[in-house]
Amino acid sequence: MVAHLSPATCPLLVVKVGSSLLVESDGSVRREWLETLIADIAARHKAKQKIVVVSSGAIALGARRLGFEKGGRASLADAQASASVGQILLSGIWAELLAAQGLTAAQMLVTLDDLEDRRRYLNITATLDRLLGAGAVPVLNENDSVATEEIRFGDNDRLAARVAQAASANGVVLLSDVDGLYDRDPKDPEAQLVPEVSKVDGRIRIMVTGDSSSGMGSGGMASKLDAADIATRAGIGIAIASGLRDHPLAALDDGAPYTWFAPREGGSARKSWIGGRLSVKGSIIVDAGASKALRGGASLLPAGATHVQGEFRRGDVIDIVTAEGETLARGLSEYDATDAVQICGKRSSELETILGAVPRQVLVHRDQMVLL
């Protein structure tokens, strides 16, 4: 098996399947193709690789049955109603086809909020762990019918990366309608596949254009790069590969091309959870001295802060931003914003006079902070 994704190097793999692969343009399920993917999953399961599936397709499937236009994406209400109809069909198909291979399907529908709230995140972790331990194949999707616009992932690429973190997976494969990341719009005949990426930076992001090309998915290549950034920071490698072939996982073993985003060294699970958080409640602007200290691994002291923005509570995730506007770090605030405003720029010895009791000397502790 291809080394990056073999059971030996990757005992737990997340497989994400895009809408365009699962649903035909007439709204029917690509059942024969899905049977070939599930045969690949069963082969890996037999080789002792645990698999978690992230399956899109609920909105695309449901929209056609409700007679909605624009693939059910004309409004949030359409998308939510479509997802309700589509999800029950989608889950049924996964359960049926996995059972045909002797595998037990387990459905989990999660929202962005579920993965961003620490307690619920840990609950998801525990459930995944128990299911995988019992030999089931968890099939996840976003709980589209309840998630509001503000708390939606909207694409399953980033969801797959966050699920990989929650499951402590070793690798992710995003199956799409393209062989991987190209160095420019893949419609350009000069476009070349990028086989490996060590860091998702501006040089990589500039290669990507537009939204979903199929019109059925939502994220396009940009959300796959976001997913790659989240996963690799958590020490999880991620592949973007084509699902247009039958047996798409076996095809990788037989030499089909793909783009590999290598996992980054270091970083604890807690820190990667902080770094991957998508909803940030506020920010603290810091001076040049604090920027330097933070880059050197120090905690953020009130003395180095110049401004506080947003309304956050102690324990919320905030960004730490330089005077030039660069987001330097993300971390858990030790103070409510109202208190943080008062101690901004003050020396440690002054804190008690300002706030009365001083439970903590730092605004953000280095153990609760990740440099970006």
Ligand SMILES: Nc1ncnc2c1ncn2[C@@H]1O[C@H](COP(=O)(O)OP(=O)(O)O)[C@@H](O)[C@H]1O
């Ligand atoms: N540099 C690029 N390399 C590869 N694909 C790109 C690039 N820029 C834009 N794309 C587009 O991104 C599409 C994949 O995203 P999307 O349609 O959302 O897939 P899915 O539904 O599988 O999540 C490709 O089909 C391609 O048209």
Ligand SMILES: N[C@@H](CCC(=O)OP(=O)(O)O)C(=O)O
């Ligand atoms: N949760 C949505 C999928 C979101 C989405 O479109 O994802 P993708 O096709 O992977 O870009 C659904 O099931 O329809």
